[in-house]
Amino acid sequence: MFALEAVHDWTDAPGEFVSWEPSAASATKAADAPVSEVPVSYQQAQHLRAYREHVARGTQMARLTIPAWNIQGRCDIRLMTHVINAYLRRHDTYRSRFEFVGDGDEVVRRTLRSPKDIKFVATNHGQTTAERWREHVLATPSPLQWDCFRFGVIQRADHFTFFMSVDHLHVDAMFMGLAFVEIHMMYAALAGGGAPIPLPEAGSYEDYCVRQRAFTSALTPDSPQVRGWFEFTDRNDGTLPQFPLSLGDPSVPCEGDLLTIDLMDEKQSDRFESACTDAGARFIGGIFAAVALAENELTGNPTYNVITPTSTRHTQAEMMTTGWFTGTVPVSVDIDPTSFAATVRAAQDAFDSGLPLAHVPFDRVLELGADHGVRKPDPGVPMISYMDATLAPLSPSVIGEWDTLNGKIYSEMGAAHQVGMWFNRFSNGTSVTLAFPNNPIARESVTRYVDAMKAVFVRVAAGRGELAATADLLEFGMA
Secondary structure (H helix, E strand, C coil): CCCEEEHHHCCCCCEEEEEEEECHHHHHHHHCCCECCCCCCHHHHHHHHHHHHHHHHCCCCCCEEEEEEEEECCCCHHHHHHHHHHHHHHCHHHHEEEEECCCCCCEEEEECCCHHHCCEEEEEEEEECHHHHHHHHHCCCCCCCCCCEEEEEEECCCEEEEEEEEEHHHCCCCHHHHHHHHHHHHHHHHHCCCCCCCCCCCCCHHHHHHHHHHHHHCCCCCCHHHHHHHHHHHCCCCCCCCCCCCCCCCCCCCEEEEEEEEEEEHHHHHHHHHHHHHCCCCHHHHHHHHHHHHHHHHHCCCEEEEEEEEECCCCHHHHCCCCCCEEEEEEEEECCCCCHHHHHHHHHHHHHHHHHHHHCCHHHHHHHCCCCCCCCCCCCEEEEEEEECCCCCCCHHHHHHHHHCCCEEEECCCECCEEEEEEEEECCEEEEEEEEECCHHHHHHHHHHHHHHHHHHHHHHCCCHHHCCHHHHHHCCCC
């Protein structure tokens, strides 16, 4: 399943390791690439600044997305080289590199003159252990270098593991589906002696960057979307919300950790969804409501605040485009501690009304909100992400194929500054993966939080939604 795992936990049998990196000629062309008039996206600029800050502090940044899956047989290196280069040349995001102007925050883009300037070549490293290929993955160049993406295979007797390691600078959550089609399915078709699979025309991430800059440049502090962000920050001391329980001393550098919990089985998930739809909401609204009720039980807070990512893709071509098309939706939920139905309606309304704000990056809100008192977020910002693998473009058959291939998604555990919660609904149930600072205080807090959260999900699924919080409120003398 699409559960995030720590790359340090990636263990498997040794094998013959082959990696793909840019040729010397390709690297030279990237170094000599001219400055482009295409602006850097807000997402990319924020990522680059965050990386620079990590370097200055001497801490590691969690920046890599590392999907890996198995393919039967012996890898045809020549064919895989063709498939990898075709994939990289298809998406214009991979033609750009970035640099800061002097010591300031301005970022400029340099772009290769032609897609054909990209040429990755294979290197055979011989028999290699898991420790060695993990080291290779973690050595993926930084986002301030052009080639911040790598590919590799580990060949064994009857199959090989294919992986790619890509800096977040170039990808968002949808990239996995595109890469699986354009690399795995294309390789399978060609290796089987068939014709290349037809691919819809890809869009341009550069075009998106131009449109984003034009849109955000026209915004003012009085623009409705900006005013909406101001209302959200006003509820959160002028910035983004904070996780309500202690995460330890934020001044002490701390790597991240992951915790995955099964929340509901298939039948419970279906009943939970029915409770949402009966109240006029959707499953995603139910997630916000359940977490809100859990937080209310733990803290007594009458309002739940969180941010959630969503895709900013508009066109069919953009659906086929690799790039960072993600915005942030602010969600504020007024909680009725005795009623899941009332809370889920409020949560769904908050999410739906906040969707237009996703096109306004928070960094742009900071630029426009100085006089309003908007400030940079403190450590400990909570984030909720939701993926429903029972709906298109995913499906039980796609997930089944991924599981058959022993598909995994890894990430390195860099310094942790927020609490991320990734909710995944599959045909057999619903789970959540949490990322948090790896210290005893944070682990205890996150464990309490997820236990309370699971209890709400289970109660609602059992048909006791109108009492979703009452028992605990009475216990703590808060009802």
